[in-house]
Amino acid sequence: MSKSKTSYKIVLESSGIQKDWSALEEEFPERMEELKDFLKNNPADRRKALGKLKKLKGRFQTILQYDVTTNDARVWYQIEKKERNVIIKYAGHHPNW
Numbered sequence: 001m002s003k004s005k006t007s008y009k010i011v012l013e014s015s016g017i018q019k020d021w022s023a024l025e026e027e028f029p030e031r032m033e034e035l036k037d038f039l040k041n042n043p044a045d046r047r048k049a050l051g052k053l054k055k056l057k058g059r060f061q062t063i064l065q066y067d068v069t070t071n072d073a074r075v076w077y078q079i080e081k082k083e084r085n086v087i088i089k090y091a092g093h094h095p096n097w
Contacts (some may be wrong), residue, residue, distance in 0.1 A: 007040040021091040
């Protein structure tokens, strides 16, 4: 019998991200459920992300971005494959840096 693949654990990096994540859940409940399912099962599979996933560049090159909405809300994360964790680095609307 083959060992089944276990899902990834979603880890929010800080209490500030917890607040922002919760705000997105309130604002976009269905899209955030879709995102959580994606992160738990296929966090790096661009085919399953249906155009919502991209790898950031420059100083953020180790971070993936999932677009919760088309132009504004997004979640940035890193994958720890060995530990099977998805570390949420940012959750919110487009940053104004």
